[in-house]
Amino acid sequence: MPVSVTAEKSLTPELSAGLSKLYASSPEFGSGQExxxxxxxxxxxxGTVYVGWFNGKAVSSIMAWGPDDAxxxxxxxxxxxxxxxxxxxxxxxxxSRLEREQGRSHFEPGCTAIARLLKIDAARLAKx
Numbered sequence: 001m002p003v004s005v006t007a008e009k010s011l012t013p014e015l016s017a018g019l020s021k022l023y024a025s026s027p028e029f030g031s032g033q034e035x036x037x038x039x040x041x042x043x044x045x046x047g048t049v050y051v052g053w054f055n056g057k058a059v060s061s062i063m064a065w066g067p068d069d070a071x072x073x074x075x076x077x078x079x080x081x082x083x084x085x086x087x088x089x090x091x092x093x094x095x096s097r098l099e100r101e102q103g104r105s106h107f108e109p110g111c112t113a114i115a116r117l118l119k120i121d122a123a124r125l126a127k128x
Contacts, residue, residue, distance in 0.1 A: 003059060003087055005094035008049040011039060015051070018058035026077045038075065039063060050095040052078075052087055060091045064099060066108070071099055073118070074110025092117035093124065 008015060016036050023035030039049045047065025051058050062076040073095065078087045092114060096107060109115035 003052045003054050003090055005050055005052050005091060005098070007095075007098050008043075008051055010043060011036065011049070015058070019049070019051070019061060022058050022061055022079055023075075023077050025080055026075070028075055028077075035075065035077075048095075048099075050091060050098070052091045052094075054082065060087045062091055062095055062114070064095060064107075068102075068104050070106050070108050071104050072108040072110055073114050076111070076114055076117075088113070089117055089120060093121045096121050 011019070016039075019039060020032030020036050022032070023029050024032035026035060029035040029038070042049060042063045042065045045065050047063060050062050050064065052060030058079075059082045060076070060078040062073055064071050064073050066072045073092065076088060076091065078091075096118070099107065107118055109118055
């Protein structure tokens with residue numbers, strides 16, 4: 001499943017609507033709007049919202065923020081219909097790569113799932 005990942009620095013109305021639908025299924029938020037509100041706070045603090053796209057629709061997302069020496073990756077979500085296809089792994093790997101391009105190399109996981117995916121990414125980098 002070819003998913004492209006973009007680094008979003010602002011939210012358009014269309015992206016906000018897509019993220020709201022996507023995060024509506026996340027247990028970390030009471031509603032999709034709460035997730036959009038959190039994304040706006042992350043962006044206002046200099047963070048980035050990474051979005052995985054498939055066929056023009058947002059199918060995954062993760063947020064990154066914090067100081068350059070320890071960016072926190074948090075609030076990962078993959079649309080229920082797309083789970084089990086390696087999308088979370090691709091999203092974390094691509095978000096980490098894009099963060100490293102900005103000179104950031106240390107990432108703090110916001111949950112155990114992200115910690116596991118960061119370890120997979122680190123192992124992949126060590127082999128390269």
